[in-house]
Amino acid sequence: MAFSTITDLDVAAAQKKSNELLARLLSTSSETYVTGPVGQGTGExxxxxxxxxxxxxxxxxxxxxxxxxxxxxxxxxxxxxxxxxxxxxxxxxxxxxxxxxxxxxxxxxxxxxxxxxxxxxxxxxxxxxxxxxxxxxxxxxxxxxxxxxxxxxxxxxxxxxxxxxxxxxxxxxxxxxxxxxxxxxxxxxxxxxxxxPYLSMTFGDVKNGLKYRIFDHGEYNVVNPxxxxxxxxxxxxxxxxxxxxxxxxxxGGPWSEENVVTLKKAGEMMFEINGRTPDWEVVSMAAWDKKIARLTRLGKISKQLKPVAYYLEAAKYWSVVDHVAPAYGTRTLREFMGKLVDREWPTGSFRERMKNGTNVMPTDV
Ligand SMILES: NC(=O)c1ccc[n+]([C@@H]2O[C@H](COP(=O)([O-])OP(=O)(O)OC[C@H]3O[C@@H](n4cnc5c(N)ncnc54)[C@H](OP(=O)(O)O)[C@@H]3O)[C@@H](O)[C@H]2O)c1
The missing domain is CATH 3.40.50.720 (NAD(P)-binding Rossmann-like Domain)
Known part of the structure; x- marks a missing residue:
């Protein structure tokens, strides 16, 4: 993957672009698809x-x-x-x-x-x-x-x-x-x-009192899951x-406040649902880029470090690339997170569990 190094100007421009896109989606109705079952089989x-x-x-x-x-x-x-x-x-x-x-x-x-x-x-x-x-x-x-x-x-x-x-x-x-x-x-x-589940991986961290990580402002991309x-x-x-x-x-899912998010807005949802004041761990994208570059170099000589470099790149990818598509359905991310609030979550952070291979994704709901 070849991301170029980010400047302060890019950081601000990315947030502006995301907020403009969000505003446009929330003020437009997506009419590409009509929600509801179409077609019935006869045992095919x-x-x-x-x-x-x-x-x-x-x-x-x-x-x-x-x-x-x-x-x-x-x-x-x-x-x-x-x-x-x-x-x-x-x-x-x-x-x-x-x-x-x-x-x-x-x-x-x-x-x-x-x-x-x-x-x-x-x-x-x-x-x-x-x-x-x-x-x-x-x-x-x-x-x-x-x-x-x-x-x-x-x-x-x-x-x-x-x-x-x-x-x-x-x-x-x-x-x-x-x-x-x-x-x-x-x-x-x-x-x-x-x-x-992929936007709710760290729900347990927030419930357990930990911080939520964002890159800079946390608004590099927009997603309608x-x-x-x-x-x-x-x-x-x-x-x-x-x-x-x-x-x-x-x-993608509905173009509504409850379903179209930047990663920061997904975090805000988690804090609100868990009754907490937002508590961010802010990581600069410029520092992350340097980390990716260093681990990519080390990954060329170390088999153990190659997957680590990949995870850093993937974390960046999911934080910067828009995933916005025509809407279908009625369910929302907020409703999904609401179903997670009463469950027990293991202690420790999601990232620690990823590292030791005991990660828990909320894939049963
Ligand atoms: N995650 C996202 O946000 C996202 C977004 C867009 C599209 N998608 C795509 O949507 C599709 C469905 O996703 P999902 O989350 O339902 O997938 P999933 O839970 O990971 O299930 C994939 C299935 O693939 C089979 N499989 C996995 N590894 C295999 C191996 N080594 N050899 C043979 N079979 C193997 C497994 O079947 P058995 O264990 O029963 O053999 C498993 O049930 C995937 O193609 C995914 O890439 C995902």
């Missing part, structure tokens, strides 16, 4: 790759409720006994092995394939290649061979500025679908903005929908 089989994760747990019940038969391929045999997936046919297999998806589709034809696949370690370039690219391409090839009627690729809004490894692979998959590199296959690409239930409804609206074929659909 929909294979969801990566369907056991955060979005999958909302998508599978939504598919079933809308008359489709969800089918899952997972590496985890326990999913067969999981009540959350009771409506799905569950096959055990690994999408990174080319034959596993193909055999599943050969055994019983599927109408639609939806990919939510994503590696668990975004700083591991090889895992990203294997999951975010190879496994999805395995799904595309099997879909072409099985004459699947539609392939829906859940990409990432960040693919417009692909500076993190998974986004680069998501963009490659987009190109291969659009260019029909693996054979004829009707496709739909969905680019969601951020999900609520989307609730998984709303995204699930949006995805199912595209299933076998002729209007969605050959389309790239960017989508």
């Amino acid at each position: 089989r929909v294979l969801v790759l990566g369907g056991t994760g955060y979005i999958g747990r909302a998508l599978v019940p939504e598919l079933a409720a809308r008359g489709y038969q969800p089918v899952l391929l997972t590496r985890n045999a326990e999913v067969k006994n999981d009540a959350e997936f009771a409506s799905a046919e569950v096959a055990v297999g690994d999408p990174t092995r080319p034959g596993d998806i193909a055999r599943l589709i050969e055994a019983a034809p599927v109408d639609v394939v939806i990919s939510l696949l994503s590696g668990r370690r975004p700083n591991d370039a090889e895992e990203c290649r294997l999951v975010d690219h190879e496994a999805v391409v395995n799904g595309i090839k099997a879909s072409v061979a099985g004459k699947v009627r539609q392939f829906i690729h859940i990409s990432d809004f960040g693919a417009y500025r692909p500076e993190l490894i998974p986004q680069v692979y998501k963009l490659q998959v987009e190109g291969e679908l659009i260019g029909q590199h693996h054979g004829p296959l009707p496709w739909t690409i969905i680019r969601p903005t951020a999900y609520y 989307i609730a998984r239930e709303d995204l699930a409804e949006f995805i199912v609206n595209q299933v076998l929908n002729a209007d969605a074929l050959g389309r790239v659909l960017p989508v």
